[in-house]
Amino acid sequence: MKPNLKKLVTVGMLAAAWSSSVPAQQISLVTVGGNASIKLITNRIPTILNSSVLTFNATNSLIFRFTGTFNVAGPYNGETVQWDFNLTGGAGAILDIANQTPVTLADNTAGIPAHVATVTAPETIGIDSTPFTEDVTLVAPLVYIKSTLPGNDLAGITNITQRNAAYLEGSSGTLPTAFFGGVNTATPLYFIGRSSSSAVRQVIDANVYFSGTAANWNTNGSGLPTPYVDGQGNPSGAGSGTEVANIVKTITNSIGTVAAQDINGLPTLSYEGVPYTANNVINGSYPLWGYERYIYYTPGTTTLAPSNPQLALIQALEAAVENTTFQNTSSLFTNKFVSFNAVNASVSRSLFGDGGPITSTQY
Numbered sequence: 001m002k003p004n005l006k007k008l009v010t011v012g013m014l015a016a017a018w019s020s021s022v023p024a025q026q027i028s029l030v031t032v033g034g035n036a037s038i039k040l041i042t043n044r045i046p047t048i049l050n051s052s053v054l055t056f057n058a059t060n061s062l063i064f065r066f067t068g069t070f071n072v073a074g075p076y077n078g079e080t081v082q083w084d085f086n087l088t089g090g091a092g093a094i095l096d097i098a099n100q101t102p103v104t105l106a107d108n109t110a111g112i113p114a115h116v117a118t119v120t121a122p123e124t125i126g127i128d129s130t131p132f133t134e135d136v137t138l139v140a141p142l143v144y145i146k147s148t149l150p151g152n153d154l155a156g157i158t159n160i161t162q163r164n165a166a167y168l169e170g171s172s173g174t175l176p177t178a179f180f181g182g183v184n185t186a187t188p189l190y191f192i193g194r195s196s197s198s199a200v201r202q203v204i205d206a207n208v209y210f211s212g213t214a215a216n217w218n219t220n221g222s223g224l225p226t227p228y229v230d231g232q233g234n235p236s237g238a239g240s241g242t243e244v245a246n247i248v249k250t251i252t253n254s255i256g257t258v259a260a261q262d263i264n265g266l267p268t269l270s271y272e273g274v275p276y277t278a279n280n281v282i283n284g285s286y287p288l289w290g291y292e293r294y295i296y297y298t299p300g301t302t303t304l305a306p307s308n309p310q311l312a313l314i315q316a317l318e319a320a321v322e323n324t325t326f327q328n329t330s331s332l333f334t335n336k337f338v339s340f341n342a343v344n345a346s347v348s349r350s351l352f353g354d355g356g357p358i359t360s361t362q363y
Contacts, residue, residue, distance in 0.1 A: 011197035018286055027070065027309040033117035033198040034090025035062070035240050036140045036259035037292050037321075041085075041117065043332055044320035048072050048313075049081055051158040057106045062087040062239065063130065065106035072316045076309050083313065084111055087209055087240075090118035090199020091125045094295065098127050100304065114283070114297075114306045115314055115334035118289035119259070120199035123353040124206055131302065134293040135314075136351070137321050139338040141260045141289040142200055143276045144247065144269040149252045153182035157189075159270040165208040168255065170191060172215045189224050190217040192247045203290040204257050206355030219250045261336040283339045284347040284358045291340070291351060294318060 046052040049068030057063035066083040067215040070076050086103040088096055093116045096103060102110040118205045119140040122129040157180050158169070164180055168317075169264025172191030178185050193216045205211065216228040230236040234277070240245045248256040251303040253353060255269070260276065268276055271288055282285035294314060297305040306314060320326070327333045348355040 001056075014212055015182050016228045020220050026082055027076060027313060028082045028084075028111075029115060029310045029313050030084045030086070030090050030105070030111040031115045031117060032086050032102065033085050033091035033095045033112040034119065036090060036119045036142075036200055036290075037089060037117065037138070037261065037337065039261050039332055040138075040337065041317065042322055042332070044317060045083065045318050048316045055106050055107065055280060057104065058315065060104070060323075063104055063106055070313070070316075071353075072312070074312060075077075075134070076312050079309070081313065083149050085347075086113075089195065089197030089239075090116075090120050091202045092197030093118055094120070094122050094125060094127050094155075097295065097297075098122075107345075111228065112308055114304075117147075117292070118199045118295065118310045119292050120202040121291070121293070121351065121353050122295070124202050124322070129352070131297055132295050133298045134295050135294050135318055135352070136291045136340050136350055138292045138327075139281060139289050139343045140220075140292050141278075141281050141286070142257060142306050142336060143158055143260055143263060143265040144202055144271065145256050145258055146269060147252055147254045148266060149249070152252045153177040153184040153187050154253060156183060156244075157181040157269065159273055160255075161272055162208050165271075166210040168206070169205075169214050170212045174215075174229070175219060182253075187253055190254040191215060192217055192228075192244050192251070192252050192254050194241075194244065194257065195230075196207075196241065196363055198237070198239075199290065200241065200257060200259055201237065203354045204288065207221070207288050217247070217251065217254065219247060223250055225254075259336075261332070263336075278335060278338045282296040282342050282346050287355075287358055289338070290354050291349075292337075295353075 035173050046068050048070040050216045052068035055065050063086045069081050082327050084105045096112045105111050168191050173188050177187050213235050213276035217225045218228040220226040226304050241258035244258050246257040274285045299305045348359050
């Protein structure tokens with residue numbers, strides 16, 4: 001991996017390689033990733049595309065397309081853009097780009113991804129990151145949320161430890177709420193987690209040292225807890241943080257894991273006695289977070305790398321997400337994400353994998 005804290009190619013460099021005699025063309029880009037920061041992305045893309053139009057796949061809201069004209073100064077300003085997204089999961093997306101897996105687009109055609117937006121590292125899922133450039137854009141905190149349904153036994157569960165978190169994920173539905181701080185020894189506690197293709201799942205597991213099969217729960221047609229399985233009956237998990245929150249709101253004694261943008265008004269648990277706040281991420285005391293990174297093959301090294309026009313789109317989105325005014329004032333960012341610069345100025349954590357030690361840069 002080549003961590004890219006300063007952008008690899010500047011607009012000026014792109015302009016130098018551009019001839020004014022080249023006719024206008026459509027810039028097409030396929031992005032895959034997770035949804036830990038997708039609300040930011042869908043908010044910022046209209047700021048770099050004029051007359052942007054968002055369309056969804058007819059059967060899957062995790063597949064969508066932005067069209068418009070590029071509205072950033074430089075050689076590609078004014079060109080038509082078709083930007084496709086398929087949220088295959090932050091971990092699954094790394095596999096998609098590494099394996100050049102065709103993904104379904106909004107119009108049900110297929111496209112090869114050239115760009116990944118994810119909060120997990122390739123190393124976390126056993127992928128060699130050497131061929132890639134990774135642009136770190138922000139820090140995405142993750143949290144445990146709990147149900148507020150009447151009659152639950154969760155009032156005394158306000159904190160979760162690393163050992164209890166790992167135990168719950170592997171054995172939920174069989175352990176009583178009393179084991180975690182409740183009072184009832186006969187009421188099971190249910191864990192609502194993401195599928196293994198999710199970056200949230202990978203980052204949580206790396207932090208709590210869990211490596212088994214997650215005992216995730218869903219609800220059936222009657223609203224009762226049922227093991228979460230895929231279409232083949234195999235253990236699986238929720239496809240988005242929104243789905244996790246909705247299931248937690250349905251199962252009385254349940255706890256789930258989501259990115260902070262998906263708390264959805266539910267109470268959060270402290271982790272190892274430390275509550276989630278942006279300041280606790282910055283000072284290094286709250287460890288449940290991952291670097292949001294944009295991943296693509298390093299330009300100039302392979303034909304799989306994004307073209308200059310595609311790279312211009314990627315870097316324009318990075319700049320829009322990293323915009324200081326946006327980060328300081330938008331309700332989509334504050335208390336849901338943390339500035340990479342703020343974290344990096346205070347603490348250090350390896351980019352080569354998730355869940356590693358956090359060390360201070362101040363002392």
